[in-house]
Structures are given as structure tokens and as C-alpha cells.
Amino acid sequence: MATAVVIGGGVGGLTAGLALRLKGWDVTVLERAPALENVGSGLAVSPNGLRALDTVGLGDPVRELARVQGAAGLRKADGRWLSRTSQERARLRYGDGVVLLLRRVLVDLLADRLGQANIRLDTEVTGLDPESGTVETEAGTLRADLVVAADGIRSGTRRQLFPGHPEPVYSGVTAWRGLLRRPEGVTVHSAESWGAGLVFGTHQLADDLVYFYATDLAAPGGRAADERAELLRRFGNWHRPIPAMLDAVDPGAILRNDVYYLATPLPRLHQGRVALLGDAAHPMTPNLGQGACQAVEDAVVLAHHAGGDLADYTEARLGRTAEIVRRSMAICRATKIRNPVAIGLRDLGMRVAGRFSADLMLRAMDSVLDWRPPAPAGPSSGRAPTGRA
Template sequence: MPNAVVIGGGVGGLTAGIALHRRGWDVTVLERAEHLDQAGSGLAIAANALRALDTLGLGDRIRELSRLQGEAGVCRPDGRWLMRTSEERARERFGDSVVVMLRATLAEVLADALGERHLRLGTTVTGVDPGTGTVRTAAGDLRADLVVAADGIHSATRSALFPEHPGPVYSGVTAWRGLVPSSGPAVRSTETWGRGRVFGVHQLARDLVYFYATDLAPAAARAADEREELLRGFGGWHAPIPELLRAVDPARILRNDVHYLDRPLPALHRGRVALLGDAAHPMTPNLGQGACQAIEDAVVLAQVAGGDLAGYTDARLRRTAGIVRRSMTVCRATKTRAPAAVRLRDLAMSLAGRLSPDLMLRSFDEVLDWTPPVPASSGRGPAARA
């Protein structure tokens, strides 16, 4: 039985471990943290990633534990729609929809599917030899036929494999995330664009609302009180944004600068090592595809693993590089601050949405109209191209 070592126990690493194990690999997933990701945030899983999870028999479980995004769109700070779409239109176009859920819940589902004996927590990787497949850890070396590097945006493995590559760059945008208990009516999914600022809201299961916000800021800038910083920027925007910010626990607000890979890697593999997820193609969150592309990577890698890893690069590099570019294009649009430019941007979006009600969905065709390269085990769709 061939063996694989996966570095990183995030969404991509866990999914890769499951996919490889189900194709006959002996898998060990190494995670340096003592516990799996319990960060107080949510995430969206779109139709393309749900299809990938269907191939692992996990799609329906994720649907059960999540909430449909429903009607969604882009608003102005006063609450007026610029563009929007509905659950029905999305399902009709893509055969599935977008669901939102706690990141921690997804991690639990994936860890359970992987199995405790395949996961080693509290294990720090100190080096990788791509020629021999040796993974060095503080507890000793591991030899693998395949090493999957899913070690995140600031991947040490990526830097070692491609030392001449400049790596991720700062987008100019910082991001906040938070969860707020909700006992009232469900909020609608909105993403509100202002002058250089964005605020997104999604209702999750378990009576929680997930919010995220972005603003222009110098790299590594931090506020003494992040909630007050958010209220200064967004406190005058439409409901329920001010109410959410007043209700959130300041100690549970997460803040991270947003980085992306401006220049694609020359390949997503070297020797016996394959890069996956944020280690391979970090992107801004503007298309909601970070976790989704990691899930796609995992099922495609499992399909080609055992042969030449060039097949993995061929299947994934061009697609992911394109999505990184498109996501950054949207990010640049949200960074607009000049009043005249913002008015022009908003007018263009509003007119386009009125003239073509499906424009918002059609703009996602190349991203969401993807099907995995293996038959769906849950029977939710045909096998298709990578």
C-alpha cells in the first residue's frame, strides 16, 4: 500500500487525507496545533466544492449541517441593492447552491471522516526532502511515496521548493471576522460595498450570524480595540451591521491581513511533493473560493496520485491561477475610495444588474460550473472533466 504524509490539518489537508485514503493510500496528516481549527468564523462552500465533497460521500452531511445562502447580493451602505440573485436561480444554473457554515463544524466533519488514527496533532514539520519524500519532524523522520504540503499561506514547504519565487504579497486590505449569537429573525446574506470598505453578513446554523469586514490599511496595522475600529468604519451603515458590531464580543474578533499570490508558481509539485490550497495559490476572499479550491485540489490530487504529479499541475495550475486573478480584480474594485469613482462603480453595477438579472450568476460560470474527475459516490451528479 502506498503511503502519503499530509502537512497541515486545515480544510485542504484533511480533505486530501480523506480522498487519498479512499483511493487506497495509507495516510498520515500532521498538524502542528494541539487542536483542530476552532477559529470563530464561518465560510461558504459553493456548488463546485459541494460536488467535490460528494465524491467522498460527504456532500450531504455538509448540506445538513449548513444553511443555504438564499437570496444574496451586493448592497450600498444605505442598504439599497446594487446586484442580487436568488437561491432558485443559482440552483437552476449550477445544479446546486452555496451553503454557509462554521469553519469548526467543517473541520469536525472532515476529521471524523479521516479517522483519529490518521491524524497527528501537535506535530511540527521542520523540513521536507522532495527527492526522497522524507518529512522531518521533532519526533523523527517519516518517509512517504507522496507528500502533500497544505501548510497555509506562508507555507515553508513552498518556500523550500521554489526559493526564487517571491511568494504572497499584501493586497492592501485587512480583514476582520466574527460570530454573533442571534435569537431574532434570520438575517439575509449581503455584502455591502462602500468607499474602500466591505461588510458581509451571513446567517449560520446554530443561531449564529457570521460577519466579515475589510478596509484599506498598512500591513500589520492593529487597533487597541478592534470593535471600536469597526464601529468607526461601519457603525453608520444599514441594519443589522451596527447592531452586530455592538453585540460581538471584542475578544472574539479575528483580524488578518489579506495576502495573495500575484505571480503563479511554475508548478504545483516538485519531486514527490504536491502543494495544495493556500500553500499553492493563496487568494483574496472576494470570490469565496479559498476553501473551495483547496477541496477541488484534494480530490483531483487523489485521482492522479501514484502517477506523474505533472498531471496534478496540468489539472490545477491554470484554473487556480485564473481564480486568484479574478478574485484580486474584485478586490481592487472594492478598494475604490474616490467618491466619483465609487459612484461610477455603483452605477455600473446597478445598471448591469437591471439589464441582466442573471449577470451576477453568469460571472461565476467558469468558477462554479466545475465537476470533479471521479464519479460522485452520492449519486448527485455525473462524472466529468477535471
């Protein structure tokens, strides 16, 4: 039986482990934290991500546990709509809409289906030989036919495989995320509101939970003593229900992180017996909502090619993910505009486009959302992969 070691127990790593196990591989997932990811934030899974999850048998469980996104769109800071679309149109176009759930729910589903026996927590990787597939840990040495590097945006594996390649760069914005119970009498739309360099997004999740996120221009590394007060300072005079949500959220439930992305794509996503996926391979800004979806896509495509040449995995994924990184950052740049004249032109363009065609937002996303996975997971040849450059 072919063996695989997955470095990293996030969404991408767990999906890769499950997809490979369904192909007949003996899988071990190594996670350096003492517990799997339990981040208090929401997650949007779009049609392409749901199709990828279908190949590992988790598409329907996610659909059942998630809340289907309703009408969605863009607003101004004063609440006026710039453009809107409906989930009915999305389902007609792509066969699925966007579903919303807690990130930890997806992590738990993946871990339960993979099996706890295949996951080693509190295990730090201390060395890696990409040619032999030898993985060193403090607990001992593992040898694998395939090593999957899903070790995140600051991936040590990426640095080892591609020394000297430019690191992820700061996008210029910092981001906040938060969860709260929906305040009584408040209606929450799936919407993103844009101001002068500021963004505030809201989503209604299941069980009356509300997920929000916000971004603003800031120097990297900044932190506030009270992040809720910081958000109120920036967004307290925006349209309803944003102020009410910020008044109601527990300050301890607010997360803040600076947003980085890989401006220069890697030359390839593999070397030797090692394949990179997710944020280790192509960190992106969150503006297209595709970070987790692209990691899941990576995972099922990698499992499809794992019994053959890893160059086929690179060929299937590198161009697509590089383009999504580029498009996501292009939207990020549009949100960063502060010049009043430029903001007026930006908003006018979106409003006119929205009125011209209600489906324009959807059509612009066809190349992202209409992706189709390779054949469903099934027994593979069990051969160790090769890795021509």
C-alpha cells in the same frame, strides 16, 4: 500499500488525506498545532466545493448541517441594493446553491471521517527531501510515496521547492471576521455592502448564528486595542442591521488579519514526490469566496492523479487556480476605490447590470461554479507518483 504524508491539518490537508485514504493509500496527516483548526468564523461552500466533497462522501453531511444561503447580493453603505440573485436560480443553473456553516464543523466532519489514528497533532516538520519523500519531524522520520504540502500561506515547503519565487503580497486591505447570536428582531441577509474602500458582509448560519466580515484599506500589521470599537468607527453609521450586530458582538469573538495573495503563480504545483495545495499553492483574497473550495478541489484532483504523474495534477489545477486568484484580486481592487466619481461609476455599472439581467451575477461565475470533479474516489494503482516538470 502506497503511503502519503500530509503536512497541515486544515480543510485542504484533511480533504486530501481522506481522498487518498479512499483511494487505498496509507495516510498520515501532520499538524503542528496541538489541536485541529477551531477558528470562530463562517464558511461558504459553493456548488463546485460541494461537488468536490461529494467525491469523498461528505457533500450530503455538509448540506444537512449547513444553512442554504438565501437571496444574495450587493448593497450600498446606505442599504440600497445594487444587484441581487436567488438561490433558486443558482440551483437551476448549477444543481446546487451556496451553503453556509462554521469552518470548524467542516474540519470536524473531515477529521472524523479520516480517523483520529491518521492524524498526528503537535508535530512540527523539521526537514523534507522532495525526491525521496522523506519527512523529518521532532518525533522521528517518515518516508512517503507522496508528500502533500498543505501548510498554509506562509508555506515553508513552497519556499523550499521554489526558492526565490515571489512571496505572497499584501492586497492593501485588512479583514475582520466575527460570530454572534442574531439580535432579537434583526433580519440578516446574505449580502455584501460596499462603500468608499470599505466592505461589510453578513450571512445567517444555522442555530441562529450570524457570521460577518469586513475589510478596509490599512497599512499591514495594524491592530487596535478594541477591534469592535474600530469596526464601529468605520461602519457604525451604515445601514441596518450592521450597527446592531456590532453592538451585540463580543469583542473577543472578532478576528483580524491582513489579506495577502500570490500575485505571481508558481511554475508548477509539484516537485519530486511533493504536491502543493490550497494556500500553500495559490493564496487568494476572499472576494470570490473560493479559498476553501479551491483547496478541496485541489485535494480530490490530487488524489485522482496520485497514482501517476504529478505533472497531470499541475496541468489540471495551475491554470484554474491562477485565474481565480486573478479574478478575486480584481474584485478586491474594485472594493478599494475611494474616489467619489469612480465609486459612482462602479456602483452605476453594477446597478445597471443587475437590472439588465437578474442572472448576470451567476453567469459571470460559470467558469468557477460549474467545475466538475474527476471520477469518484476508488482504489488506485498504489504506485508512487512521478513528477516530471
